Amino acid sequence: MTVSTTASSLARKDVANHFHPYTNLRAIEQDAPLIIVEGDGIEVIDDAGKRYIEGMAGLWCASLGFSEKRLAEAARRQMEVLPYYHSFSGKAHNVVAELSEKLISLAPTPALRDGRVIFANSGSEANDTAFKLVRYYHNAIGKPQKKKVIARVKGYHGVTVATASLSGIPMMHQHFDLPIDGVLRVGCPHPYQFAQDGEAPEQFATRLAEELEALILKEGPDTIGGFIAEPIQGAGGVIVPPPTYFEKIQPILKKYDILFIADEVITGFGRTGNLFGSQTFKLEPDLLTTAKMITSAYVPLSALYVSGKIYQACADASASLGVFGHGYTYSGHPLGCAVALETLKIYEERQIVEHVRAMTPVFQQGLQAFAGHPLIGDVRGVGLIGAVELAEDRTARKPFDPKRGVGAYLVRRAQEHGLILRVMGGDIIAFSPPLIITEAQITEMMTRFARALDDTASWLKGV
The missing domain is CATH 3.90.1150.10 (Aspartate Aminotransferase, domain 1)
Known part of the structure; x- marks a missing residue:
């Protein structure tokens, strides 16, 4: 294959004006990407x-x-029929309804199958929405102090103000004046870097669980609203937790009535050998975020699973307030939903x-x-x-x-x-x-x- 000189030169001209994410900006000025x-x-x-x-x-x-030509064809068909519509103010469209039903049928736990999904455009937005729902839910059930969210060293959850704060990677905080208040940090479950000399993996897991409980007690259980974790920490270095880690963490969250957010932006839809990493690691989250492979990345789309108990509390609160005050212009965009549906079909058929x-x-x-x-x-x-x-x-x-x-x-x-x-x-x-x-x-x-x-x-x- 040979790309025309015109196409190549246009690409290099355009990239000169591109503000590159996650890049040394001075270096890229000198070295052609x-x-x-x-x-x-x-x-x-x-x-x-x-x-x-x-x-x-x-x-x-x-x-x-x-x-994958089937995804391109699915996008073309949807663009010709309904290129855009929204879900605000009691509206909907057929593809967002169909995708919602499909995703709920695939949910990895009964609590999520009893819930709903809310759509956005990226993993960052899905995790940001989860962060907001921790606050909304606890206000709705009369526990307004229960707002802090615990995240882990080397966790990665996105680049919005809230999700970059949740991320435990220092370069994401420097010069941005982050993290914001209300985010607490616990240790990273990476035995190679953080286990003590002679400490067996399960002993390391026990120590991290004890550290989590100590932090909860220090801050006050009535102030802790959520805990967020990736089944496998991706951008932090593909960190696989030691055996028994989640087995020891989850009972602590239940003991103190802390919502568990499973960040499956990377692990959702097959990466670990199950449809969800929550199945691989036997997780029972209250909120579960997905993106990336939901459309094979052909179109931006993310989905946040919300458990039944959280949805019902949010629904009651919205009835009292008159509206649920959250959503994006492109939430559940028809193009993204159509491509996601075709992606899920391919996963099953193949x-x-x-x-x-x-x-x-x-x-x-x-x-x-x-x-x-x-x-x-x-x-x-x-x-x-x-x-x-x-x-x-x-x-x-x-x-x-x-x-x-x-x-x-x-x-x-x-x-x-x-x-x-x-x-x-x-x-x-x-x-x-x-x-x-x-x-x-x-x-x-x-x-x-x-x-x-x-x-x-x-x-x-x-x-």
Whole structure:
């Protein structure tokens, strides 16, 4: 494939005026960005015609790859029939009703199947809405002091003022004057980085649970409204909780009547080998947020599951006030709903979740093959999500000095070898390929990563 010079030059001209998110803005002024112009299955193609395996499915999200024609056709059909309508003031449209019914039928717990879904456009907005509902619900049931939300170190929940505050990543707070009041922080369930010497994984989980309860008692249970957690912490470094972690956390939340928000923006719709990460980790949330793979990222859409007890309290309060004062212009947009419905049909018809389970051993064993490499301290993952964490001294769990940029170098070398990955803070390299990836493609992905790792080892010897 060859992209025309005109298309390439237009793309580079346009990108000069682009305010790049999550980017070193001065660096991107000097270094031309990689410009992607086409997608084909699990691959993307740049403006010079070079192909790359997209090892991150974009941003954890292009579950069906980058060229699923059925989704494009679903979007075209909807655009021709009803390109836009809203759900405000007692209105609705047929596709938002159909998608709501479908999602409720798929909900992972009885409490959520007894509830409702509210739509927005991104995971950030879904989590922001959950944050607001913690407040609304407790006001509605006569507990106006019960508002604080507990979040975790290295958690990622979005970029609005509220959700960036919930996120436990310092660079998201610096210069933004965040976090806001009302957000509390507890430790990260990452044994490799935070377990004490000689502390077994289950002992580590017990310590974190005790830390949570101690914080609740210190602040006062009557002031704590919610606890938010990703089943697997994605942007924080693909952090898989130790065994028994959630088993010990959830009873504490129930004991003190604290709402549990499961952030499934990354894990929802198949990534862990179940439709929801809540099924994988046996979670029973009161609120559950989804986005990304609900449309395979072809159209922006997010959905927040609201349990029956929360919905009923909100409904009573709205009747008293005269209106439920929340919603977005594009909540439940017909285009997003139509593409989501088609995405869910494809998941079922092609048995995508079953495919993830079949590919999981190949993928996880491929990652584990790097466990003995001198530059790698830890390898972890579940389903089709995983990470390798680099270390200067793997025995001592000593990371590289961040100023050396080892992880960034490794990702650049992978890109040279035709593989797009992502480096997280602490030189953690994340993998999250499209769910349609095959065994042969997994093998090729690992081969390209091995070449990049060898390049990095050689570079470090010469530094």
